[in-house]
Amino acid sequence: MTTAQLVSEIKKKQSFLCIGLDVDLNKIPEHLLKEEDPIFAFNKAIIDATHHLCVAYKPNTAFYEAYGIKGWKALEKTIIYLNKNYPEIFTIADAKRGDIGNTSTMYAKAFFEDLAFDSVTVAPYMGKDSVEPFLEFKNKHTILLALTSNQGAFDFQTKQVGENELYKEVLKVSKTYKNSESLMYVVGATKAEYLAEIREIIPDSFLLVPGVGAQGGNLQEVCKFGLNSQIGLLINSSRGIIYASRGEYFAEEAALKAEAIQKEMSAFV
Amino acid sequence: MTTAQLVSEIKKKQSFLCIGLDVDLNKIPEHLLKEEDPIFAFNKAIIDATHHLCVAYKPNTAFYEAYGIKGWKALEKTIIYLNKNYPEIFTIADAKRGDIGNTSTMYAKAFFEDLAFDSVTVAPYMGKDSVEPFLEFKNKHTILLALTSNQGAFDFQTKQVGENELYKEVLKVSKTYKNSESLMYVVGATKAEYLAEIREIIPDSFLLVPGVGAQGGNLQEVCKFGLNSQIGLLINSSRGIIYASRGEYFAEEAALKAEAIQKEMSAFV
Numbered sequence: 001m002t003t004a005q006l007v008s009e010i011k012k013k014q015s016f017l018c019i020g021l022d023v024d025l026n027k028i029p030e031h032l033l034k035e036e037d038p039i040f041a042f043n044k045a046i047i048d049a050t051h052h053l054c055v056a057y058k059p060n061t062a063f064y065e066a067y068g069i070k071g072w073k074a075l076e077k078t079i080i081y082l083n084k085n086y087p088e089i090f091t092i093a094d095a096k097r098g099d100i101g102n103t104s105t106m107y108a109k110a111f112f113e114d115l116a117f118d119s120v121t122v123a124p125y126m127g128k129d130s131v132e133p134f135l136e137f138k139n140k141h142t143i144l145l146a147l148t149s150n151q152g153a154f155d156f157q158t159k160q161v162g163e164n165e166l167y168k169e170v171l172k173v174s175k176t177y178k179n180s181e182s183l184m185y186v187v188g189a190t191k192a193e194y195l196a197e198i199r200e201i202i203p204d205s206f207l208l209v210p211g212v213g214a215q216g217g218n219l220q221e222v223c224k225f226g227l228n229s230q231i232g233l234l235i236n237s238s239r240g241i242i243y244a245s246r247g248e249y250f251a252e253e254a255a256l257k258a259e260a261i262q263k264e265m266s267a268f269v
Numbered sequence: 270m271t272t273a274q275l276v277s278e279i280k281k282k283q284s285f286l287c288i289g290l291d292v293d294l295n296k297i298p299e300h301l302l303k304e305e306d307p308i309f310a311f312n313k314a315i316i317d318a319t320h321h322l323c324v325a326y327k328p329n330t331a332f333y334e335a336y337g338i339k340g341w342k343a344l345e346k347t348i349i350y351l352n353k354n355y356p357e358i359f360t361i362a363d364a365k366r367g368d369i370g371n372t373s374t375m376y377a378k379a380f381f382e383d384l385a386f387d388s389v390t391v392a393p394y395m396g397k398d399s400v401e402p403f404l405e406f407k408n409k410h411t412i413l414l415a416l417t418s419n420q421g422a423f424d425f426q427t428k429q430v431g432e433n434e435l436y437k438e439v440l441k442v443s444k445t446y447k448n449s450e451s452l453m454y455v456v457g458a459t460k461a462e463y464l465a466e467i468r469e470i471i472p473d474s475f476l477l478v479p480g481v482g483a484q485g486g487n488l489q490e491v492c493k494f495g496l497n498s499q500i501g502l503l504i505n506s507s508r509g510i511i512y513a514s515r516g517e518y519f520a521e522e523a524a525l526k527a528e529a530i531q532k533e534m535s536a537f538v
Binding site: 022060062063065066067068069072073076094096097098099100101103104106107109110114115123124125126127128129130131145148149150151152153154155156157159160161162166169170173 | 291329331332334335336337338341342345363365366367368369370372373375376378379383384392393394395396397398399400414417418419420421422423424425426428429430431435438439442
């Protein structure tokens with residue numbers, strides 16, 4: 001998917017909501033556990049109920065890998081289902097991968113070709129030749145971790161490196177990478193005040209903002225500092241939406257939560 | 270596996286060699302491609318031929334994920350085969366994972382419980398609460414990326430952060446993490462001269478050193494600066510061993526390459 005197509009969908013749906021599909025079998029409705037593939041059954045129900053309210057879905061691969069082959073199959077079924085039924089949706093493999101050159105190419109193939117995701121999250125620690133292999137894939141997007149929403153972000157990301165904090169150095173250096181126009185960035189919403197400075201460095205890039213909801217971010221604040229002329233934001237909510245209820249009508253309850261956020265967002269589109 | 274068990278194996282085998290199982294179907298012997306599971310068939314042959322010459326195997330998960338479910342199954346079969354037939358071998362999932370707290374726990378479960386690896390490589394960028402969930406698992410080891418062997422390492426890892434380069438800051442800060450005695454570190458062999466300074470910060474930790482062989486490191490240099498009283502080194506070679514030959518006797522050829530390294534290593538044990 002091109003960035004223009006994503007922006008067009010955002011305007012059409014009046015939403016820049018991304019829903020995180022972080023499926024934990026201990027948290028999904030009990031009646032789904034008797035399904036042959038409870039993870040996929042859960043995702044399918046959530047997707048069918050919420051696809052008109054969001055522009056992106058983001059399965060975090062950890063939740064699938066934790067269930068081994070069964071989990072990997074559920075992830076595969078989920079992305080196939082999304083691409084077949086809702087091709088207008090932007091898909092994010094939240095995998096936080098990154099390795100030396102030829103190995104990053106393997107990861108890129110895994111997520112862009114084998115699973116056919118539109119984008120994948122990548123960790124920046126190993127630098128240029130760990131990121132550029134992902135950027136070689138046309139109409140695919142590499143979402144680089146810049147400033148994450150967890151407490152551990154203060155261990156290294158906010159440390160001073162020359163004139164900048166490390167996460168700003170990541171933004172600046174990555175802009176010099178080949179095909180850097182395919183980069184997006186993860187910026188945690190718990191630090192909305194940082195967004196103004198981030199926008200000075202990368203005014204045009206899309207930001208994937210986790211942490212609105214369960215991790216304590218605030219939509220108004222994030223929009224105030226993070227919006228650009230092409231919206232430029234994907235705001236993720238996972239647990240706050242998908243685990244709205246464990247009852248029979250869990251998908252409808254999830255849709256109500258998503259709709260509340262979409263309505264709030266529509267004021268900014 | 271405990272560190273003491275690993276050290277004991279190193280002394281017994283007079284080897285601190287780790288063999289990287291980075292299986293690329295374009296590089297393995299053609300006659301294996303007609304096997305039902307060529308990746309596992311290749312690994313099994315390499316393992317059976319080399320297990321007495323090395324103390325660790327390290328599949329890089331990228332090479333398995335690139336083949337989707339089929340790849341994941343081959344990885345699972347490989348670790349099951351290793352744990353059943355060669356339980357004395359230290360196993361490393363080279364996965365370079367890392368995510369916020371509860372999600373890192375999911376990854377830890379995937380590699381330590383579901384796949385029963387002894388260790389997993391982890392990226393440090395997200396800090397303490399992305400690493401500590403891995404450290405909670407008893408007799409499992411978390412191998413943190415410090416200084417990698419690729420060119421991109423100079424983008425961020427060697428940048429000055431206060432008094433230290435970033436990778437030294439990673440070493441120092443990670444020592445304060447809970448259960449940090451279960452940490453090992455990835456240190457690229459292309460920078461052997463850095464090992465002396467690294468040993469000042471972490472004299473007792475095991476170092477996983479990739480890059481001896483295909484990536485251009487030098488065993489003598491690495492030993493000179495990196496050895497400690499408990500050896501404290503695992504030196505990895507992947508392509509240089511496993512792709513020694515594409516002929517019928519590829520496994521025997523691999524064993525010859527491994528034996529040459531083991532013999533060189535025996536002088537240091």
